[in-house]
Amino acid sequence: MTRADIETAIAEELHRIAPEIEMNDIDRSEDLRDECDIDSMDFLNLVTALGQRFGAAMPEADYPQMRSFEALTDYLVEKTA
Amino acid sequence: MSAFVMPSLGADMEAGTLVEQIVAPGDVVKRGDIIAAVETQKGVIEIEVFEDGILESWVASIGDEVPVGTPLAVIRAPGEPETRAPSDAVPTPEPPVATAPEVLPDVAAPTTKPATERRKITPAARQLAKERGVDLDMLDTAPGVPITRADVEAVAPAPASPVDEMRRAIAAAMSRSKREIPHYYLSHEVDLTATDAFLTGTNADRPPESRLLAGAVYAAAIAKALNKYPEFNGHYLNECFQPSDAINLGFAINLRAGGLVAPALFETETCDLDTLMRNLRDLVGRVRAGRFRARELSDATITLTSLGERGVDQLYGVIYPPQVAIVGIGTPRLRPCVHEDMVMPRLMATLTLAADHRVSDGHRGALFLKKIDTYLQTPEHL
Structure with missing residues (x-):
């Protein structure tokens, strides 16, 4: 699993939730919820989808490590290593 | 042979005036064809025929005021024999009646x-x-x-798009609400520290698909409080309040393209938190995909609107008619509070109620909000 694969997977799942958001337009270091205007239900759906895709538990206690697109990528790179 | 009747073009319409006969007797009509125009309070509305056939005759004349349900014209089904006056019983082959020209002199x-x-x-x-x-x-x-x-x-x-339609629907409902419903408003600070701790504890060892969100806890607390304060749950119709046995909690859901809807979580009072969360997830998913049912919109008996985690401190809702109350929850945030004689940071949110003064008063409204607060202090019992 390369970093690029993970980025693609996150972008795909985000597209499902926020189809009108252009991934190239978001600031990948900023708060994902603000950048994509997603609420707690959307975020839970994102975590559910990514958790199933990568077989990662993604506990709530780790949510602070998933704040931005970049942080979430780093997190999944580490969990799937 | 069937009657083409004055349709009801709105619940408040009693009659309409026939202002245009667009097809002439003898014309073939197809389901969906516009065959007449009717003047109503809402302006001139073209009306369609709902079957295939031949327009046998007009029963109403131009300028007639015709009550809803009363025939405007008679439609003959395809293949059905032409009816004539008794003296004209022998069907005489006749050239097809000329259509437009004879009724359109200019x-x-x-x-x-x-x-x-x-x-x-x-x-x-x-x-x-x-x-x-x-x-x-x-x-x-x-x-x-x-x-x-x-x-x-x-x-x-x-220029109409689904978003325009949505805005129009919101405009109609909210204008009616502000025109007809004498709202009163109450606000109460609620300590959500216990609820937050409960959610953190419950979700800690759960996989994402079975985690709870605060919205499910709010819904359960409101439903439980409504058992004691039924005057906030139901519909105001025909000048009187009709309380509802079931608590169908409308949950305001923001739509990405713009607008919002508040479809119902049916029988919220019978559901435990896990069931409520599953229903809420299913509802939000379907609503955002544009696939909810008419009954989910029409049968909500009270509405909850929550600003979520990225909003502001408080909101006062506008009641969705014919409901009689809407509960609002602002974005929770840590604030300095006096708790057990100590000033400490607590997770606080502002709970609000907008309710219909024709049905309830502020005293009961206050007790209802306090009851929701009470249940939010022991979410493990919900």
């Missing part, structure tokens, strides 16, 4: 299309053309055939 001259010639146009089409700034001479319709709304629509498509 047809444009056959040579060129003189711009000055007055075109036949239904009143509704004329109004639409005016609204959209359409030059009637630009319309390429067959001479003698009246211009209908569809013709105007074809050259000047409505």
Whole structure:
């Protein structure tokens, strides 16, 4: 699993939730919820989808490590290593 | 043979005036054809026929005021024998009745299309053309055939999109609410520290698909409080309040494209938190995909609107008629509070109620909000 694969997977799942958001337009270091205007239900759906895709538990206690697109990528790179 | 009756074009319509007979007796009509225009309080509305057949005769004349449900015309089904006056019992083969020309005396001259010639146009089409700034001479319709709304629509498509429709629906419901419902408003600070701790504890060892969100806890607390304060749950119809046995909690859901809807979580009072969360997840998913049911919108008996985690401190809702109350929850945030004689940071949120003063008073409203607060302090019992 390369970093690029993970980025693609996150972008795909985000597209499902926020189809009108252009991934190239978001600031990948900023708060994902603000950048994509997603609420707690959307975020839970994102975590559910990514958790199933990568077989990662993604506990709530780790949510602070998933704040931005970049942080979430780093997190999944580490969990799937 | 069947009657084509004056349709009801809104709950408040009792009658309409026939202003245009667009097809002539003997004309073939197809389901969906516009065959008449009717003047109502809402303006001139073109009306469609709902079956295939032949227009046998007009029963109502131009200018007649016709009550809803009363025949305007008689439609003969295809293949059904023509009925005639008894003296005319022997069916005489007859050339098909000429259509438009005999009812349309002012047809444009056959040579060129003189711009000055007055075109036949239904009143509704004329109004639409005016609204959209359409030059009637630009319309390429067959001479003698009246211009209908569809013709105007074809050259000047409505700017309407689902978002516009949504805004119109919100405008209609909210205008009615502010016009008819004497709202009163209450606000209460609620400590969500216990709820937050409960969610953190419950979700800690759960996979994402079975985690709870605060919305499910709010819904359960409101439903439980409504058991004691039923005057906030139901519909105000025909000048009287009809309480509902079931608590169908409307959950306001923001839509990405704009607008919001508040479909119901049915029988919230019978659901445990896990069931509520599953139902809420299913509902939000379907609503955002645009696939909810009419009953989910019409049968909500109270609404909850929560600003979520990225909003502001408080909101006062506008009641969705015919409901009689809407509970709002602002974005929770840590604030300095006095708790057990100590000033400490607590997770606080502002709980609000907008309720219908025709049905309840502020005293009961306050008790209802306090009861929700009480249940939020022991979420493990919900």
